[in-house]
Amino acid sequence: MLKRSLRVDDRHITGYIMKGNLHLSLNRPDLAVTDFRGAQELRADLRSYQGLVRAYLALSKCKDALFTAREAMKVMHQSAKALKLVGDVHAISSSGREKARKFYESAIRLEPGFLGAALALADLHVAEGRNKEAVLLLERYLRQWADDSLHIKLAQVFAATSLLSDALSHYQSALRINPHNEAAKKGLERLEKQMKGVDPDAPEDEDENEADDVDGDQDDAELL
Incomplete structure (x- = not known):
């Protein structure tokens, strides 16, 4: 049905995006790249940028992922989600975490209720050993949501x-x-x-073996 929809209306952007997400779920990021690019050729859409970044990262094409995320930030001007997307790419390496933090914080300043950016920033705090800051951030959001x-x-x-x-x-x-x-x-x-x-x-089998060992030790104790 999805293929038929694309044949009938090549401008069905949502169809391309759905197909791309399906290929990602099937661990076929190479095919997903083609799908998301197809959507972008019709119209710039944040969902296609997000999908492309995920696909490139799955293919370990970090430079392509960063280029795509930056392009999204330029096209989707003043978009907190686009800012987070750039942060997500930087966050995959320890050397990029400081840049990621700045993008996440910028996204939150632009859209204070953006839970996705708050969760990503909390993950970053934990990765850097700032557990207390992660808790304070999450508890602040929990008072509202x-x-x-x-x-x-x-x-x-x-x-x-x-x-x-x-x-x-x-x-x-x-x-x-x-x-x-x-x-x-x-x-x-x-x-x-x-x-x-x-x-x-x-x-699981190790847990069971440990339990068996305990039972065996008890049996041995009874024999002694």
């Missing part, structure tokens, strides 16, 4: 700093807002393992 993604990000920061009870509270809040949030469910599952003293990154 009852958003599950904010609770999840706070839970992740608290879990990383071993404040497990605070992390638990925020995961539970996220699930009250959106019971179907998979990120919150997976995060809560990891947290529960941490609270039990189990390595959340250990393979």
